[in-house]
Amino acid sequence: MRWSRPSTTLCAFITLLNDRLGESIVFPLLPYLLASFSGSGRTLGLLAGSYAVAQFAFTPLIGALSDRFGRRPVMAGCVAGSVLGLGLFALTITIDWSAIPWAAGTALPLTLLFVARLIDGVSGGTAATAGAVLADISTPENRAKAFGLIGVAFGLGFILGPALGGLLAGVNVTLPVWAAAAFALVNLLLVLGLLPETHPIEARLPLPRKRELNPFTQLRRVFTNPQVRRLCLAFFLFFLAFNGFTAVLVLYFKQAFGWGPAPAATAFLVVGVVATVVQGGLIGPLVQRFGEWRLSLAGLGFVMAGFLQVPLATPANAQPLVFIAVAILALGTGLVTPCLRSLVSRRLDAAGQGAALGSLQGLQSLGSFLGPPLAGVAYDLVGRQSPFWLGIALMLGVVALVAGRSPGPERSPA
Template sequence: MEKNNASNTFHKTLPATGPKTKVVFVQLGSPKSPKIADVRTFLKEFLGDPRVVDINPTLWKLILNLFVLPFRPKRSAKLYSRIWDGRTFPLIEITRKFSDKVKASIKDKEHLEINHAFLLSSPTVKEVYSDWEDDLDQKESPATELLAIPMFPQYSESTVASGIDGLFHMLKEKVRIPHLRVMSHFHTSKAFIDNSVRLIVEKFEELEKNGLSANALVLSFHGIPKRRVIYKKDPYYQHCFETYKLIKDRLPAKYRDLVHMTFQSRFGSEEWLTPYTDEYICDLVKEGKKHIVVYAPSFVADCLETIDELGHELVEEVSEHGGVVHLVPCLNDDQKWCEDFASFVENQTLADITKRKEDFYYLEKEDYMDLKQQKMQSPPLSSEAKSVLKIIFLTLFLDLIGFSIIFPLFPALAKHYLTVDGDNYFLKLIFGAISSFANESGHMSMNAIVLFGGALGALYSLLQFVASPIWGSLSDRYGRKPILSISIFFLGLSYVLWFFSGSFTLLILARFIGGIMGGNISTATAVVADITTKENRSKGMAIIGIAFALGFIIGPAMGGIFSLIDLTKIYPVLADYGVNPFSMPALIAAVLSFFNLFYIVRRFKETLPEEKRGRAESERTTNPLKLFAPLPYKGVNLTNFGYFFFLTAFSGMEFTLTFLAVERLGYSSMDNAYMFIFIGLIIALIQGGVVRRSAHKVGEKKMAIVGLISLIPGLLLIGNAYTSGMVYFGLFFLSVGSAMAIPCLTGLVSLYTPSQVQGRSIGIFRSLGALARVVGPIVASLVYWRIGSSGPYIYGAFFLIVPIIMLSFLPKVESTED
């Protein structure tokens, strides 16, 4: 009996009338609603697809969750709310109507079923597939074949391939799989081309009836990164050109010379297909072409990109320049389009290949003569360069950890050595001098300890500043790898000395060696210059900025976290060897350094060939006065000096913050670490979510000034803070301000400087920054000692007026190219 049932079920899957095909039109979908939470869920799934954003998955997850999802959903929700009808979105409704009309237009209903599905909305592909499985058990003549048609006319990895991935990922869970076909593109189908031409002509005729004459027709395709087309060989750009060419050639002759091809909807900071729709159309208007017809052939249904981006944002932008955009709607559920597509679908399900081919237009070889090749203005880094950059990133990252790991420990460190090594010659020398000053002014205790911390912190920065050009010159002469290996080895050794620094003398020696070896940042920077070209150097140099940012976040955090582990309490005998309560952070830093050394020796390939080695002059100097010599480039000097004064005030805050927190709030080393983690995270969020996207639009000068102004309330709040809440409130302003100021000032220096002398100008900029980290802690510590804990912050707030005024006089950025 069981066998008969199984047999009956099997035979129900074989219609007596011949194969039956289920055709599924697949669209992307929309959020459930314009609520921020629903938009965030939609964007998380959409942008989390590695086909959509194809950069390093781990890196992208960090960017997506830290920078994109916290900020973009709010803006996107506002845009989606403009096209929300209170019940659904246009894409959903149009796809449903289109599917119904095609179904009604199908002649061979006995062998064809029409459905629609969405990748990110309901009904999903999985739901439609589940319905088909139910049909196998319930219907007498279920479909045995499945034809999926992604409703993206042109093929792209980020659309069609993404949909195929989703389909086959779902199939991994299934047992019964039908005969399956996927139509990867239909951009040359007669149904699509002819109906697109018809709608465009209707728009032109409509304008002519109203006494208007269109000056141009812009076919605006959805953009993708150039990298996908040039290096990954995605055929999308070619398909767009073929669509453009077929539409243009089938328009009435009087309209053909008006046709232009552009790309819209770019996302992120990398280069996308050009020309960009908004810029191109504005240029057309400036040329006197006031009435522009726009059609979006990448979409068969109106959605956010057509209704809002083109129909709202583009219309407003063009109107500001005196132009008018006349938008041609997508094919949507146009009756003729639905009927023609129904015939197209019927033919594509036939076994007759010849009949199927008749539904398409074909281009000849000479038709591609007008196809312009996309070129990268800033080529991506090679795989070899990326490999080297990973090593350099690690090197710089560890340098910054060595510099900042001691930040949260300064107050406790000073008290510890005064207790256990009070007779130390260097301690007596330092605190003896401080005491003589303190006795004269009546100050001591924490104020004196602040001077100790400032001196110890400035020592590292000073040595790093002095050693940097020396290491750079040596690497020019002997190669990068030997210099990096030597400096990293001794950097690791400095941490070993710190680990055993039961005496203050060893601590001073450890910081002395560490500061000198930390100067290898110049060698690391030279490596970046070796492996990059003029066009993509900024991408390589960005690695240095990321290493700095992460080092300043993780270094203090490591110092605070690992200071909680006192090895002398776990293994008391270690104290006899100089191990102290602060040895654990040093041990971790040492292990990381020697791991880095091993990596350099085994994996790093020399980037400076022997034939290029010689006595190169360094742009860095150990003479501070030479740094202030004016450069003959408009705007550079004001920017450099503004940066120096700003960073002097900011680094002074960094070095005295922990002392203020200990004195007023009784903070531990871990509490101090939390402050630096907070600063680092806010800086990362603002730089990734605001500065990266808005600096160019707002203007680097304006954003830098706003950043400096934001620092003032932060300094004043901390200077008058006696609660943790007020401290963190002040830190928020400081973090936001510095996150806006530093990258914008760096960008301004580059923008003001001619391309052939970028190295010299930016080198002086970085040197002034290093010098500021020497001057800032010393001055702030002296003010703290002399006036009290509020002094560095109140005076620092007023001092910031100087760079603000300087930056306000910056000239307009002009082209620096020859």
């Protein structure tokens, strides 16, 4: 068929890569990019969380639009939004606002940064639309292989983003954001020039009712199901704690250890490499050997160990201790995320899978929005290390929720 040509897969892959690459380039550098406008943890946390809240609110609508009007126009619109958001962010941090009399000392630059992040978050449905393209062009027999591209693209994005960001920041701290915007522009040109429509007109669906597009509707449904309520709450608290921790991590590196952009980006590169290895190759054999429930609890232990090690580091031993800490943290996250998803999935019948797993994505986005501002407030008002101790306390709550739930049928250890 016309749309099964290799260029279709290429466009989907580049779009998935762009989705992760843009965020993984910008996120580790946020405290340095914000330095001219604000040094507070609250501002950093709100800016980090603004992307997630926009994505949480608009992803259901973007998915419905692609089912109604086709993949190509929706993907092109989303990638164009990414170009606009990243371009506005890059332009805002490049302009010397002190040289503009009517703008100097105002909240305009900071407002533009928030607008840029919100635009990028609203257009963050690119991953879901690219996944739908892969589903459209795949047969049931090769669908798992096609979806494997999602993991490959995300893994590459998490590795290349911090590496590229740290390298370019050594030249100029704004250069990585311009590079992310340029990659998004290349992505847009590929989609416009090479991507055919993969969703035929006869398969189009009408737009659902507004109520069904409300992201809180699915969350309400899943929390009324006693089979998965505790595990879903655990999933939400995990991402609340994890994203709060990571949001202030680079600011802590900057203020506690005097780190510049390069070592901070390298720490995130370590996270990307370890998480990709765990989720790309180790998770299957480990699940066969130990089962999801045991691995979830072990992973939570690793995450707490990583949280604990960072505030114990001093400027003299920071680099080796922090890199070990983030590697342990990435190992734990690489175990917890897929295993908790699987534990939820195994407690539902086939009819409830789609809604419940979609709800987990919503819970992840909600935790990614609420965690950073909460950590930022704690950072400013309680102390620089307080978000890490708060994260450990929340993780203990996650352990209680997961451990207090019967593991159900598990694969027996060999």
